[in-house]
Amino acid sequence: MKPPSVASSGPETPKPPPRPVSAAWLERAALDYLQRYSASTEMLRRTLSRRVEKRARARGEEPAAFVEMIEATVARALSAGLVDDARFAEGRLAALRRRGTSRRGAGFKLAAKGVPREVVAAVMEAEREASPEEDSEEKAAWAYAKRRRLGPFRQPDRRADYRERDLGSLARQGFPYGLARRIIEADEEPA
Template identity: 35%
Template sequence: MVARPSRSAPRPLPPAPDAAVLRAVALAYLARFAATRAAVGQMLERRIDRWVRRALATGMEAEDAARAVAPARDLIPRIVADMEGLGAVDDARFSQSRARSLARAGRSRRMVAAHLGARGVDEATAGEAMEEALGPRDGEGRETELAAALVFARKRRAGPFLRPDADGDEAARRTRRAMEAMARAGFTHDIARQALEMDVTEAEDRIMRMRTA
């Protein structure tokens, strides 16, 4: 009779994360992803939480596990600051890059601000980054917003990008739905209307200028 292979023994629980481990984890993460200070801190918290779950699975008491990782949690702000000092984390640079890419994808300025806020970028940093990347709201930034609205309209096949053979009813329906969608997406009525009424040649030119700026 052939004996069944024995199950491998569970891996032993490693020591709780220390400064060296957390620093290595942060560097490896930032080598793969652009991230904000808040995102790096959250990632390190998750790494510590994973150790706690493994500890509990081995039978460690919850209080003992929490006590074991308390020093690691206290180290997180220092590790994040170290990453910032190395230039691996820069909320302003991240925000500028993300603002440009989101605008080119058809996101409004309001949605860009919400995106950055959700990633832990403070309001002042986000505002300065959008001014730098997209231009002042009442100047160059309005042109960027209009180009983003045109990208949005093109995805909806509305306005300048309506099918040439669409009849009047379909055109009116698509315009109405596009206006509603653009309002939900954070574009003002004025920007949405201007985008939807624009000539297709000018619309494509404006999109191209934004994406190559």
Template identity: 40%
Template sequence: MDEPKGGQGDRAPGARKRPRKVSPRYLENAALHYLKRYAATVSQLKRVLVRKADRSLRVHGGDRAEALGWVDALVEKLLRNGLINDQAYAGLKAQSLRASGRSARVIAQKLRMKGVAAEVVEQKLAEATAEVSEDAAARIWARKKRLGPFRRDAQARQENRQKDLAALARAGFSFSIAKKIIDGAPE
């Protein structure tokens, strides 16, 4: 019988691959690979690298403080070289979320969860709101979710008014904005 492809060898299906021994080179390669695939903040990248280091240390042993020092040094190097930039990440993310109809509350929350500093969140949110207002974002969200004036049936619009208002509230929009969008015309 042939050995399965993918280098699993005698590993059970679904079992995780044994991690490599942590080293500065290993961490740098892991960081570069991650950054090729995903835009990330400093905080996100640190979490990924610390998780990799911890997993490796559990298997191979070693000094966690030393590994964390390597992570910090690598992050500083990547910052100097411009490969990670919280300002740029927050700007792109805020604009993208706003254009897709997200409220200021949701955008701020998502950026804070990614580890972006509060003053950067505030600045980038103001820039995104200058391009697309809160009313326009609520209208985009209502159109995407077919709420209020964007429902196909006028009778269903009246029957579902409270549900539509609640949906916009859950999306982070104020009651006054939700009421204006739900009770307004589709234009």
């Protein structure tokens, strides 16, 4: 049987400050982040900035002193091909469209992730060329309606009561009114 633990009455030893920010530490942090997540250049920059800020504040240093080191790490990740905004935007756009995000909503979400406007435009144009705009927008609207159980995916006896709410939901997601109305008034999803 173990003896009862005795609480020490003395002061706790202070935790030592974290190691200083270095180029090697930043590179390891970037690689660790990029192994777990697909990221845009700006997302990597923001993540590294947050980590540097946390570590610098714990050491009592000014985070602004490490901006150049962060930029150098991001530049190395770009030159090594670990970060590619176009590749990130293509993958993210495809995932958003499968989930039922409108073209407009997808553009806003990509911009929020720090993807440059011209890259977003190029990726959207490539998607538009790959499939007609109405076709991809309609597929996304159907996916959203199915995921949220709107229109034809509601219980038949409640559809009329929720018609306006369902139209509003599709409109808030950025889908055109005509498309939203076609989906909400449809009897079933097209094959």
